[in-house]
Structures are given as C-alpha cells and as structure tokens.
Amino acid sequence: MSPKGDRIDAKVGEPVTFIVTSDRAGGLHVHSSPEQTPEFKKGTTTIAVTVDKPGLVDVEEHESDALIAQLEVR
Template sequence: MRLTARFIAVVAAICGIASVASACGNDVATEPSKKSDPVVVEINFSGSSVDPRGDKVDVPVGHGVELDVTADAAGEVHVHSDPEQSAAYGVGTTRISLGTFDVPGQYEVESHSLGKTIVTLEVQ
C-alpha cells in the first residue's frame, strides 16, 4: 500500500497534478508555472466597457506581470505601482510588460479614460 501511495505522488508531481489541484482558479490570469514565468492578465476593451472589471489577480512576489490587451480603439492603462506606470495600447492585441513585482501589496490597474479599475494585482 505504501508503495502505491508513493507511486501516485511521484506521478502526480511529474504530471503537475499536485500544482493544479492546489492552485486557486483565476478566470482573468494565467498562473505562472515556474519562477521565471510572468502572470498574464487578459484585458478586453470594447467601446466604453472593459473586461475584467475590478477582479483580483494573485501575483507571487518576484514574478513579472504582462497584460494582453485586446481593444477596438487605442488607449492607455495606468498602474499604481512604485514607480507608477502608464502604458499605451493600440487597436487589436497588444502585450504590455509591467516588469517584476518584488514588494507585497495591492496594485490597481486602471483605465483613466473610462474611470474604471480593471484589476487589482495582489502581490504576496
């Protein structure tokens, strides 16, 4: 019986089942699979609406964040980080790298033109 349990644990670790089972689901961001992978947040602008709207995204300390922005008009996102960041996006899909977040805290990503918080990055 012990050998069977060890075998299952090894197979689960190899297949990544253990990490999938313990990860919290997140509809707007992909969990990084290793330390060097960034958290990717998908953002969609359509007219005067944006999706997601105020969702929280978990970011492990030391990971980068990238925004995949799809938009029907050009615009800009603003990140309340230290230092604060602004990044422009164009029509279509734009990948925006926000860099690495090394300090735990909450960082809002906003659209000032729409007056909306898109996501809050929860770095922990």
C-alpha cells in the same frame, strides 16, 4: 474591457501578462510605486506588468474610468 476589478495573485518580481483588446489606443495606469503607464494600441496588445514590492496594486484605464484588476502582490 475585461476583467473588471478582479483580484489577481502576483508575486514580487514576476510579470503578470495582460492581453488588452481595444477599439482605440490608450494606456493602463498601474498604481505601483513607482507608477507604470504601459500603452496599448488599437487591436490587441500584450502588456507585461511587474511589481517589485508587495501590496495591493490597482490597474486602471482612466479614459473609460475602469478598474481593470487589482494585483495582490506577495
């Protein structure tokens, strides 16, 4: 899965789009408050993540133990 831990600039209340391509179904774990757990399917899934508080938010995929990205939300 890519990116791997890249830092992505984001703005409060503005969606960041992830295009997930996977050979299995699964889910992301967005460490916002409250946390978000958008799911993806086998194949390509477009996921929009919106964070409504500033901060550094990890986006992980726990099954492969991957840090996908860090959203730097301002």
